[in-house]
Amino acid sequence: MIKSIEIKNFKSIDNLKIDLGRLNIIIGANGSGKTNILEAIAMGAASSADKLDYEFISNRLRVSSPEFMYNAFPTNKSKFIEIKIKTHNNKYNYNLISKNERSWIDRNKDEFQHEIHKLLIDLFKGNENPVVKENAELETLSSIFSSLLKDENIEKDDTFNEIIPVITKKIINDNFSSKEISDFLIYTPEYSFLRKFEEPGQIIPLGLKGEGLFYTIKQIFNNKKNNLQKEEIKRGLHLLDWFDDFYIPDNLMSNEYKIAIKDRFIRPKIRYFDQRSANEGFLYLLFYLVLFTSKNTPKFFAIDNIETGFNPKLCRNLTTLFYKLAKKFNKQVIVTTHNPAILDGLNLSDDKQRLFVAYRKNDGSTALERIKHKPNSNMKLSELWMKGIIGGLPDNF
Secondary structure (H helix, E strand, C coil): EEEEEEEEECCCEEEEEECCCCEEEEEEECCCCHHHHHHHHHHHHHHHHCCCCCHHHHHHCCCCCCHHCCCCCCCCCCCEEEEEEECCCCEEEEEEEEEEECCEEEHHHHHHHHHHHHHHHHHHHHCCCHHHHHHHHHHHHHHHHHHHHHHHHCCCCCCCCHHHHHHHHHHHHHHHCHHHCCCCCCCCCHHHHHHHCCCCCCCCCCCCCCCCHHHHHHHHHHHHHHHHHHHHHHHHHHHCCEEEEEEEECCCCCCCCCCEEEEECCCCCEEEEEECCCCCCHHHHHHHHHHHHCCCCCEEEEECCHHHHHHHHHHHHHHHHHHHHHHHHEEEEEEECCCCHHHHHHCCCCEEEEEEEEEEEECCCCCEECCCCCCCCCHHHHHHHHHHCCCCCCCCC
């Protein structure tokens, strides 16, 4: 799991740190910087995946000209974006600078790669490298050099140019890449995409807007090993009082993409209808249940504006359900919302459930405040928010 994230010099963020639980909800006024926090993490994920090109990051966040990706406050003198991500086992530091309009580079990674390359050249040639004795980390790397050579099955007669890049890449990946971070995505499902089951997604298995939902449902429901996921999805859908059951028809043509849904109030002769007739709330709920339960979706992800399509009372129950699923299926999630009812499903006495308020400081930069459990409070979190007691409301009218 991700323990903490530090962000510097990204859009409205000057300097910000967030200590994460398993379920993390961020509230705040429009323009307070909630989505910027998520996008900064996505930039770190792109660096971890070694994919800082425009095509990759533009599919994952709102990309603009480089000068608008850095913060534009008058006091800012930094020329790079800094993202530090701490897991339970490691720390990853990314210093991003725009190479041109089409790509970014990680300055930390480039400098580290240059040093490692020089070190490996000396080690390979049998030369002493004075830097090693002054740097404990490099000394450790030099001590494992021999074992790395063996791991890669490199023969003594292999050429220098073949050996060094292989070892350098392995060391760089070990120090800068984490699958948990690399897989991070920001989901913002849209009803138009959710209804089109045949819509292919660029991101597998689930697209950010809901593409690939039918594909992922098939993955889960056609494998007997996924009975637990199937049960949790159907149980979650029973939050909708009309829902009875659904299944994937086994007589579908190759170009057919649909599920059969049963409404318990409809007369028996009609029985089932497909997703094109399903209401908005059903499709959003189905998407989230698949996202939280699938083995092939990211372990760490974000949902921007999770309340879309849901009744306020349902929102409260969804928060409780999603935390339960996150624990059961080992997911960690950051959620943004403008719906106070989402907060009432939180149990802040559980340290793994956390609430943060995003706001703009006097200088315009985004800040975060964690709201902690207060045993003597008799008010719901939704009431505390709407009365302005915990902040997160616009104050210019």
